[in-house]
Amino acid sequence: MSIEDPIETGLASGWQHVDGSTLTEPQHYQVDVVIVGSGAGGGVAAEILTQAGLSVMIIEAGPLKSSNSFNMEERRAYPNLYQQAASMKTKDKAIGIFQGRAVGGSTTVNWTTSIRTPRNALQYWASDKSIAGLSRDELDPWFEKMEQRLNIAKWDYEPNRNNMALRQGCEALGWEYTVIKRNVSGCWNTGYCGMGCPVNAKQSMLVTTIPSALNGGATLLSRVKVAKLEHQGDKITGLQAQALTESLTPSGVAVNVKAKHYLLSAGAIHTPALLMRSQVADPHQLLGKRTFLHPTLLSGAIFNDPINGHAGAPQSIYSDQFVWQDDADGELGYKLEVPPIHPILIASKTLGYGKSHAELMAKFNQLQVTIALVRDGYHPDSQGGQVQLTDHGFSLDYPLSDAFWRAARRAYASMAELQFAAGAQQVLPITEGAPYLSSWQQAKKVISELDLAPLKTIVASAHVMGGCPMGEDPKMAMVNSYGESHYYDNLSVMDGSIFPTSLGANPQLSIYGITARNATHLAQKLQPK
Amino acid sequence: MKRRTFLTTALVGTGALALGVNVYSPPAVNINPALDNPHRLLFSVLLPVILDGAFPTVESHRLAAQTRTLDAIEQTISVLPQDQREELMQLLELLEQRLGLLLLTGNMTPLMMRNPQELAALLERWRGHYLDMMVTAYGGLRDLIMASYYSCPEHWHHLHYDKPKYFES
Structure with a gap:
């Protein structure tokens, strides 16, 4: 049976997509907002910012893979869709870590569990981590919005x-x-969500917000890895990236982007690592910790x-x-x-x-x-x-x-x-x-x-969080509760790295809801007047 | 390949490796071309121990499974991140040198000259070792071999499992 592949259809319709592995000459781009990463944070932000009339570029280090290549085999899925071919481990090798690396990020390979941020976590963040405006009552409308957008609903079928x-x-x-x-629509109940949904039922960023942003004129660079942010004073002034080969090693072709606003959504580990590589201001030595x-x-x-x-x-x-x-x-x-x-x-x-x-x-x-x-x-x-x-x-x-x-x-x-x-x-x-x-x-x-x-x-x-915490107190946070940098006017972070603790729940819906709120706030600030 | 030929190959190969000669000449030693790689030879002696009970018992099936697994191991290594690949290569190279063997196993006898019981005893020592480095070495080899073997659909019959066939015409 043949399943329509919405990515192939979209590409045929003229989406602006550049596969870094095909680049042979240095590239320079200028946009309103450049988003690093295309997972739960980057995907939601891309759709909202594009709908606000901004020119948006999404840069993803992983490849653009779609349902036609999701063959329900781990030997293909792990190298194609996961960080370090699903073999990532902590320094002492005591913990194995599963994190996505493809267009759609971890949403392309997660198991679809969608849970609103627990009240206990949000209360702790407010009382101990200087977070403002993120009570459950304040967030619930954003969760509802994203639940509707991604068809998140109780799994009414018999559990396996x-x-x-x-x-x-x-x-x-x-x-x-x-x-x-679960964030599914027309699920076939196959059980292979972790290898990329073969029937596009999972409402991951790959088949929802990213296509929507591309339909709205956004540009997607895949197999392009951001190496460094350039900065001067309280401004980010540019972004340096490298095109990657098909096997995701640097090809030597440089990609440079200038933007009015820089939005990091590379996920916990990679967002703080990028900021550390860029040697941004971090007077309280918070980056990468926690x-x-x-x-x-x-x-x-x-x-x-x-x-x-x-x-x-x-x-x-x-x-x-x-x-x-x-x-x-x-x-x-x-x-x-x-x-x-x-x-x-x-x-x-x-x-x-x-x-x-x-x-x-x-x-x-x-x-x-x-x-x-x-x-x-x-x-x-x-x-x-x-x-x-x-x-x-x-x-x-x-x-x-x-x-x-x-x-x-x-x-x-x-x-x-x-x-x-x-x-x-x-x-x-x-x-x-x-x-x-x-x-x-x-x-x-x-x-x-x-x-x-x-x-x-x-x-x-399978849940990586923190390393670039949010909060109103710069002594314990790199970004405020809207994800805006405490040090750079045109830098925001929207992904799981901003959580000041773990959640006690699977993180995708927390990232969707908080990003929807924060990207909407950013869009209002940046929207053409 | 007959078992006797395989053992001869292993012995010759091990000697060459232990002397620091990393080039094999298949015609001279009648080697199976599928083992024409030093690390493949090393893995070929570990596979029957780590996959004992999972490997087919029929000789021709066992050899086919071994070749598929060795191919899969090469493929798995090729997609590992650089740091992990370098660590693994360092371990494999140590296991192919007499001094490295002495360091890691307390014995200069090449792995290819040890019988399965001796190899299992070695793995058990690493597995329960007080030094994290040894436990990590055990875990790295074990995981690599397990993941590579079970990545092959041809090896799933042992699990009574197959992936859905909805999309195959």
Whole structure:
């Protein structure tokens, strides 16, 4: 069956798109607003600013890929659509990080979970992080606007068996659970959101706001990597970029852009790294620090009936039973969700080798996996990681603190209790030394004695936040609550890097809503009078 | 390739590598062209250990799976970021030199001359090592091989899995 590819159709209709890998001569551009990055922040801002009548250029380091190339295979998706071919890790290699790198950013590959910023996070930001005007009541209209724009609605279909187990466990234990809202339209329920939606049902930036901006006259540069911002006094004066080859290495062709306004939406890690490379003013040494990951633990469970975690909407149920159990800055809480189960993902995020690993893989279709996303950035012993520049790019130094390991142990226990309550025959915490557990009683004892440690415990992240915090107090923030730089008149940041803590929730809708508010404010300031 | 030929190749190859000779001459040692790369030879001795139980047992199928996995490993390495690729190459080169082997394994015997039980014991030592560097080396090789093997649809039958075929005519 053939599915219409809206990107190919758009390109044929005359969109202004330049693939950096085709450039052979230096390029110079002049626009009203140049946006670095095309993910949740850049995509939403591009549409709003274009609709306001501004000339907009979007620069994306990743390639422009579309549904015709999304073949539901990890071996194609990871190198094409993810940062570092989905092999990105923290400096000590203890945490694997999944972050998108293609037009649409992480929205092209995320699992569609859409959650408004939790009130607890927003209250903490207002009380402790000098953030103004972002109460939930003030943000709700923006969330509503983006929910309508991206067709975000509760998943009304039966959850797949993987999510069903999460729901059943919560029901049996009397724990809170919520049916997830998803940004999909005409979803085929295939389960391959993480490899690029093959039927364009996911309302990612790739098929919504970016096409809208391009239809409105915006220009898209793909495979072009921004190297540096030029600045003088309180102004950004230019942007230097490099065209990349098809394999995303610099081709040697320079691209320079002058704009009235510079908007960074390269995401946590890359936005602060770009600002650090540009040596912008940072008198309080905030850039790159307090980068948060929702470091995530995994617990496998073997069920008697088929789970088939590769099929069906990857995430449709979550539980917030343990996220905010203490005060915001108390012991670290964790959100319970499930991931999709695909061959490379599971083979590499489980432990061991040889026969024991092969036996686990042979139970691929009976394997249920629950994940616990730890809410970092609130507790005094949870200060996140730090982006550091290296000769070839950057590294992220993220020490896992004692407070994290206490949360990890509680999380393994909660996940095992939930999985047994849902009918699991065996539970396997994904950490070295953990045996297959056959009862909740056994699990309680074994988990209390597990030797949890970096490199021995599998820790992953799909949510990168912080590193360029917002707030009204320049001592703790690089940009104000509208995302405007405290130091440069014509520089804004709109992406997950502005969050002063993690969210305790999947971030896409928070970025959509806050960017919609802040880009609308920026458009009003810049709009031709 | 018959098992005896493979072992002979491995021994000759290892000797050459350990002496710092990185060029193989396939006609002289009757080497399988699919192994005409020093790192492929190194991986070819690790694959049966790391993928024990997953690799097919029928000889011809096993060799085909090995060749596909070696190709996939090359492909995976080619898309790694520069820093990771350089670290990996450093590790592979150490494992192909006698002094490097001594440093990493406490023994100068080339990996190709060790039997699967000895290789498994080595991996176990790395896996539980008190030095993070050794655990990282284990994890890097393990993840690379696992990801490369399970990236191939031909290896999914072991999982009783296949991707949907909606779009195939």
